[in-house]
Amino acid sequence: MRIVLTSPAMGVGGAERVVALLVAELAARGHEVALIAPPGMRDAEIAAVPHLRLPLTDEGRGPRGAAQATWELARAIRRLAPDVVHAQNVKSGAAAAIAARLARPDAPPPVLATFHGVLPDEYRTAARLLRLPRHVACVSSDLRDQITAAGLAAERTSVIRNAVDVVPPLTAARRAALDEELGLPAEAPVVAIVGRLVPQKAHGRFLAAARLVLQREPSTRFLVVGDGPLRERLERQVKADGLTGRVLMLGARDDARDLIARADLVVFSSEWEGLSIAALESLAAGTPVVSTDVQGMRELLAGGAGAIVALDDGRALGERVGELLAAPDERAAMGREGVALIAREFSLDGMVSAYEERYRALTA
Template identity: 30%
Template sequence: MSRIKLLHVVRPAAGGMKNHLINLVRYTDKKRFDVTVACPPNTALWDELTALRVQTFPIPLVGELSPTRDYAAVHSLVKYLNQSGTTILHAHSSKGALVGRLAALMARTPVVIFTAHNSIFYEEWPEWKKKLFATVERFLARFTDKIITVSDALKQELMEREGLPAKQLTTIYNGIEVEKFAAKVDAKSVRRSLNIPELGPVVGTIARLAPQKGVSYFLKAASLLKEYQVNFLVVGDGPLRETLEQEATELGLQNRVIFAGQRENIAEILSVLDIYVLPSVTEGLPLTILEAMAAGKPVVATRVGGVPEAIAEGKTGLVVPSRDPEALAVALAGLIGERDRLIRMGANGQKHVKEKFTVSMMVEKTKQLYNQLLTVVMQFQDNIPRSIT
């Protein structure tokens, strides 16, 4: 029996979206599905997919609106969809969904799915651009079989702010490889590699250094905890790195905050943290808090997007208002030094993630959605494979 041809379409992706797609592709049943990813070449995502021997198709897709490149990407995708006989197009992010769904509409691809990882309304875009994307989204939704949201909060926002019908939306939570983050490592060696002093607990965040990640609020909270013997760690890179380093200096945190830059050994880094902080202004359902809980670390995070759906308040972590460094500092002060409480929260977090947020759960629910939509299509097209269980 021939395999079902499945094409994922995604813009240049990093962080959580990249990891989400990599996990989804890695664990999709290759006996049932012939998987290809359309994305820009010469990117971290492309390189990682190539290393995993995943089929890739190059498209000139960029994050910002670019009529010339976007047209070229649509043209390339239409040609590919027609020649490959693709049955399912699964787009990711608003930009990937814009280009991917236009191509699918022109190529008459049988099944079209869009995963929304976050809300466009919190992007650092001018208001006209947000309104334009929302208008285009409402139009393209008419030609989309299902829109996946990574949290119920994001689903509700798309219904309220974009006017999308509830029946077209479904929530599938992000999932992670829990065992990957539960492994024991040499904590002293990892601390040395990050230039973290031997004494004092470590409170850290891992994020792309961009406005929506709220790292500035993390630094402001750290400045309110100077009397505590705490080491603060910022892992990641991005357009705000120089600005944030300057802010740390202005706040008198030169010897208290370590900017570790981009790192790949996230599981090892999480192992040396005592508390993980997510200070974001907007999120869908961030993988980093799931990874931190899988590593047995309590989480203090802002009440945005699907974060309250992932954290069991008071049991696996604490949730505070966004853009409020004082509230963040108070929450951290209440946990620092309470070793027994930190250990208890960490253990609860590991159990919580295993029960609700594993890769196998995410992949299985996605496959069930593919199955559901293909069943409808098979009523009209006899040439689509009939068994995907």
């Protein structure tokens, strides 16, 4: 099958990670794969994978940028004549659907959009835009419930959960090297947050929780892994709160999965989530997750692979993190459940097979 994948970015986000995994796995299964997206750091992950890579101009998210991207997509679709086009999230899905009609007005290829979530007040707009693709795959049941409640026809949706590949456990030598690089004291508890530094992730809540934990366990170290527009503001807040040296702003790292495995807990302080790739990577590593009570995460952790706390000013998050740092047996049990959950329900093979089945249904 000839498959075009398109994404508005190939940076550090979870959706971009899913795209890179799909490129590699679909090519390995014998499909002709083309990726149309702006250049980004995820390209390095698929550099050795046989696929056609076409750049997409990144003109921003305004009307001009959307129009430019749509025309470029239309030209590429006309040239490639794919069997199916697979886009990521709302605007990219709508643009791909319009581009498919522009490219081949008489017989446009079917467009599948994967829905990773939007802000709570954006669901009605998202539902209208997602009427343009032929089908919408939601990454969690929570998201499907919300987008259909907002007006998208349920029969045009399905649930295909994100997945992660399994990597070898962190070795003692690698752990020691990380400790030396980061200056982590021996036996100090380590708590990580992994994600873009954007309002959605609510890092201010994470820092409030860190202050509470440090009152209880002053040796704790907090790793902030990721980059984004709020970095300078967060660095100023860390300094103003007297957290320098205990909260480490690490930026975007290509060894984020090692840092996840090194941590005792991974925290999500988010205002909303879809189905976080970083959370799946944490569970796969056996690192328990503590998250605010938001869609996607609530569903993911319901079986005991982590803890859900109230969406407040950070007090509930700090209290639960402190409790778990003092309870190694409970953390170990959560870690075992996380590893089993990934193997049982979030395997990479299962995700790719589900998308293949959807492609076949759309082209039948």
